[in-house]
Amino acid sequence: MSDKTTKELRHRLTHIRELMAKQRSPLSSMTKEQVIEAIRKTREELWEAKFAPRT
Amino acid sequence: MLLVLDSNEYLFAFGAAKQPASVQLVEWLTTHHQTHQIRIPRLIVEEIRRNVSAEVFREVLEVIQLFTTTDEDILVPFEFGVKYERHGLKPADAFIAAYTEWVGAHVLIREHRHFLTRQVDLPFQVVRAQNFLDHHMLRPR
Numbered sequence: 001m002s003d004k005t006t007k008e009l010r011h012r013l014t015h016i017r018e019l020m021a022k023q024r025s026p027l028s029s030m031t032k033e034q035v036i037e038a039i040r041k042t043r044e045e046l047w048e049a050k051f052a053p054r055t
Numbered sequence: 056m057l058l059v060l061d062s063n064e065y066l067f068a069f070g071a072a073k074q075p076a077s078v079q080l081v082e083w084l085t086t087h088h089q090t091h092q093i094r095i096p097r098l099i100v101e102e103i104r105r106n107v108s109a110e111v112f113r114e115v116l117e118v119i120q121l122f123t124t125t126d127e128d129i130l131v132p133f134e135f136g137v138k139y140e141r142h143g144l145k146p147a148d149a150f151i152a153a154y155t156e157w158v159g160a161h162v163l164i165r166e167h168r169h170f171l172t173r174q175v176d177l178p179f180q181v182v183r184a185q186n187f188l189d190h191h192m193l194r195p196r
Contacts, residue, residue, distance in 0.1 A: 009085040009121050013068065016114045020070035023108055027071035035072045036166055039063050042105045046098060047147035050128070 056091050058084075059155045060123075061165030062102040064184055069107070069115065076185035080164065083192060085122060091191075093123045096154045098147070100125055131157050155179050162187065 020028055027035055060081075067077030084091055100119065104112050119125065128150070135153035140146060155163045162180045164187050182190075 005121055006085050006088075009118060010082065012114055012118050012121075013081065013085075016111055016118065017070040019111045019114065020107070023111070025071065025107065025111070027066060027106055030072050032067070032072045032074055032166065035066060035074075036063055039066065039102055039106065040167075042102050043062070043098070043147045044145070046101055046105065047150070050098075051146070051150075 056162070057158065057160045058091055058093050059095060059151070059158065059160045059163045059179075060093055060099075061151065061163065061167070062099045062106075063166045064164055065099070065103055065115070065119075066106055067166065067184075069111070071106070074166070074184070076183070076188060077166070080184040080188055083188065088122055094126060094158050094160065095119075095123055096126055096131065096151070097128045098150065126154070126158065128154075152177075 027038065030038065063071075064077045064080060067074035068081035084093065100116075103115055107115060131150065131154050135157050136146065136149045139149035139152040142149075144152060151163070151165075156178050160179050162182060164182055164184055166183055
């Protein structure tokens with residue numbers, strides 16, 4: 001990866017964090033455990049919607 | 056070294072909760088792309104999308120495209136997932152384990168506490184961001 005790409009990646013990561021803070025994402029105010037639980041629920045919902053009908 | 060990052064690592068790196076190790080991990084990986092490649096299944100991209108705004112997700116996609124290879128979920132052989140379900144994982148987590156094995160990744164990085172950690176015959180390591188950094192930041196490969 002070139003220095004240019006690394007620089008762009010870091011710039012975009014910073015921008016994402018700024019957006020998350022500015023938009024007051026629900027995840028931003030959660031604890032680590034709460035975020036993990038929220039993502040776990042998302043994963044199960046997506047899985048159910050995507051693959052459960054096929055099994 | 057080939058890595059799979061679970062969705063929580065990305066979301067923590069993007070500012071969810073306070074998880075400095077995940078932030079540090081993703082930043083470190085942006086400068087070590089030649090020695091540490093990342094692959095993820097589509098499911099992880101969708102999990103991220105469900106947990107951020109459309110505006111944030113547009114930026115996230117750019118980041119993912121710059122330093123991550125994404126594979127379609129349907130490519131992962133069904134029997135790989137079944138094997139992990141038999142080990143006690145829920146289907147979606149079994150899929151992530153199956154994907155990690157299927158792509159031949161060395162390490163799955165995630166923050167969940169329980170993930171077959173008692174299995175001694177896994178074909179990959181399962182570590183948290185901090186553990187990975189502890190082992191690799193001072194030992195560049």
